[in-house]
Amino acid sequence: MSTSLENVEIDPISLEIFRSRVESIAEQGALVIENTSVAPAITESKDYSATITDAEGRLIVGGGSVRMHFYGVCESVQATIRRFEGTIVPGDVFFCNEPHLGGGLHPQDVAILRPVFVDEELVAWVGVSAHMIDMGGMVMGSFAPQATECYQESIRFPPVRMFRDGHDVSEFWDVLLNNVRMADLVEMDLRGLVAGTHASARAFAELARSMGPETFNSSVRGLQVASEREMRRRIGELEDGVYRTSTWVEFHEEFYYIPCKLTITGGSMEFDYEGAAPQVNRFFNSKPYIIASEFMSFFVERFTRDLPFNGGLFAPIEFKCPPGSIVNCNKPAPNAAGHMHVAHRAADLALQAVMLAIAASPNSSLREFLVGPDGCQGIGISLFSWAQGDGQRDAYIAIDGMLVGAAAGIARDGGDLMRNTLGYEEEGAIPDIEVLESWYPLLFAERRVRNGVEGAGALRAGGGAQIRWQPHGVDEIVCTTLAETQYMPIPGLGGGLPGADTRFTVFRQDGPPERLDINSDGTVIRPGDFWEMRLPSGGGFGDPLARVPSEVAEDIRTSRFGIDEASDVYGVVLDADGNADLGATEIRRAEILKDRLARSVPPVCRPENAPPMNPSSAVPLYWGVTQCEGYAYSSESGTVLAQAPRHWSDGCAVLEVKREQPTGGQRVATRSYLDPATGRALHVETVLEGAPRSFEMAPERWTSVGK
Incomplete structure (x- = not known):
């Protein structure tokens, strides 16, 4: 390449x-x-x-x-x-x-x-x-x-x-x-x-x-x-070094590991997926050129919209995908969804690694574009088929499944129903309901923004779609779902919380609601039943306790989430007129920070006798984390976290909270890395229980200290 x-x-x-x-x-x-x-x-x-x-x-x-x-x-x-x-x-x-x-x-x-x-x-x-x-x-x-x-x-x-x-x-x-x-x-x-x-x-x-x-x-x-x-000039603004991210692709209740190691050298980037799970007999195995296609689509649409999109943009970038793995499968591995589950996650891991590099690069013109992971990994495409009057089958593919809520960014909340907030024209288009009802045997009950507090942060994520319809004029509709993020949501950035999950539900006329697996086929929907899709969102940016209280009050007024959620997640208390009570909010937020630290595991290691943070030598290591020569500090409190070349999170208190669990197999948790002095969240990840941390930023100026 x-x-x-x-x-x-x-x-x-x-x-x-x-x-x-x-x-x-x-x-x-x-x-x-x-x-x-x-x-x-x-x-x-x-x-x-x-x-x-x-x-x-x-x-x-x-x-x-x-x-x-x-x-x-x-x-x-x-x-x-x-x-x-x-x-x-x-x-x-x-x-x-x-x-x-x-x-x-x-x-x-x-x-x-x-x-x-x-x-x-x-x-x-x-x-x-x-x-x-x-x-x-x-x-x-x-x-x-x-x-x-x-x-x-x-x-x-x-x-x-x-x-x-x-x-x-x-x-x-x-x-x-x-x-x-x-x-x-x-x-x-x-x-x-x-x-x-x-x-x-x-x-x-x-x-x-x-x-x-x-x-x-x-x-x-x-x-x-x-x-x-x-392209080489802009990559050259990033700090040379190594940046790592990792996650899991989920299918039913199984999880398949994907790591990504980004090495930046001068004006080039190499993404290495060594250690990815072996190819499996699942329909989402992928290929390197598919991952490269998706990564460059994400990257260009955020950072180089002003450049002609041609082969020159690919020249400084290399993808190394081990043969026989889910990121580089061999025949006869199935791959009809090779552009979705694995490719989305692998491409977004590469994009997240670039975000870590940008966060550590004070001279990069791309810092103003820091934004959470791409919403494509949360899409919920589904396909529906039925028999027409002459016995021939017809079908509808629900492109509405692209309406994921966008992640928050450095200076903006995420947008509703748009996957990505920054510099992005949505691929494809969403048909009018009237067009769909005229073409297909469907009657729509709703298509709206999904409510919920997920994706919380100092800047919050947008909401995904909530869509409900029922069959009309046919005996039955058969449903195939192919989606992501049932247990492993899209993460946030800089202490923001992960987004909402994906849910498909059939509300039966003659029985209890039936929650579907997000990858299934053969589900039958009959007249009187309602099919509902709730799409996920990206994650938040920054600790939710840093959100402006008046903005939380506005979110409540617009029914984005409720009063109790505002208190539990954002620490915001309202007065009798529905405005933020600043005094009560300050007390509530202090209680939450204290509770976080009380429930967390103490730091693995913190340096002794470290000098105070020196603003004159400060450069960013991550959002909210500052490097001063050979030490990492919490930018807000000045608390020392680690001495180079250790990972800065070794000096954090760690709070792990179990998420909704699969009925069998491995368990999923949200893990927060906290400032040990204040309880502020510096980074939040979603991982399998017991897994090592899923991120690393190691610019050469950090790893080479003392050499």
Whole structure:
């Protein structure tokens, strides 16, 4: 993935004109897809993209709604080149949906690829991707939580021709459409994707021809080099060193470990997942290019929105994923959700490690963008199917499951129903209820922001969605759920509490409510029953006891949470008029801090005879933790915590609280690292009981003290 910078002379004005033109061409292809496709997943939810690469498959530009498709399509192009190099001609169009062989983010996100020729020379590729409602396999929609091998999930194609020299390869279409449900709909959507490749390829070829080969090639490379140079400069602002994060992926009541070690050296970043759990017979095994696609989507949308998103941004970054693990699986491991559970967690671990580096880097321009973990790891996508009057089956994929509450950041509460608060345009779109009720046999009872105090902090998280509907006009609807964060919620930052969990419930007309496992299939919903989804949220930023009391009172007035929750979590007491009683609040918060320390385990080790914190030599080590030469201190109280190179949390009191538990297996806890003098929370993590701490920030200026 890494490459050397070339001595490329860049004319910024000409390059910006070129960038605008190629972005317009990519968007033109994306709009053709939207206007010629049929399924609401594409036309309403906007789950599609168009990508343009250079002749070797390096990203030039992408268009459409789903940014994380772009790098995945590059992998598909490169796999196609490896298989067909020397035989590719104008008019060829290729199809791929096998992640084990470079085929997109998961089998339903098909990749359709068209080479772009100018005067018989291959100059670029146009690749498009969109979610197909079904690609075969053991369940409708091809998301099969109970699959144990990839052959059960879908029909899978390595790179193959679907058009040869401009004509249908009828054998391909026959095999594919014979193995999918709703074949007419799938075929119409696929032909809409082909139309999108045609529109962008024709316009791009005209652009390349008008510029001439030398100017065209130097513009493509110049665009990539400009992005790489600026990416390396921004990474270079971060403190060299090692930053570690870890978590678990959950499935039913099992937990699979993922660690991430970020090493920053100069202007490069290496993410190493050594120690990740071995691949399993679960549908969420993933691949390195999928994790890289998702990480860069998260990273770019937060920190480099002003830069062209092309292959140059990937050049300074390397992902090391051990083969045969859940982050780099081998066939026949199932991976129809390879872009979700494992990939989301692995990509977000990498992003959290970057956040630790930013928090320890006083000279980084990215400090103003400190924000909690990405909300994508909390999405709750579900799929529903039913029989129509003629016996044919229809289906609905609930993109509403993307409406996770965003984590809080350094200067802002998290947004409601939006996954991420900072610099982020939501991928896809959420259809109007009226559109869904006109297309599908559903009657919606509510779609609103979920209430609750979870994700508390000095800055709090936003709320996820709460959605409830019932069947209408059919005998039954069969449900498949594929979600995350039932027991292991999204964590906060700087002492903020973790977010809410995910809950699916069926309220039976003739029985008690039935809480579903978040990864299940075959649940039947009948007329009179209500299906409800409560989506999670990200975590808070900073200790909840530091939140401005008047803001807590406003949250109560807007019914975000109740008076008792405000007192228990935020330590805020209201007067008779519903305003914060500052005197009573101060007393209540002091009680909570005292109680925390009384219930906590004393520090493992604190240095003796340490000098007082010296503001003149202070630099941040973490949010709320300061380094002064060879010692770490609580920034607020000045209490010494550790002497380099020990982990600063060795000097913290530790409070561990059990969470809602699985009925069997390992137990989950929330662990707070407290200032031993005041009880303030400096960091909060969610871990399995007995597990070591899940984070480390070790910049070289800390680990090298005294050497």
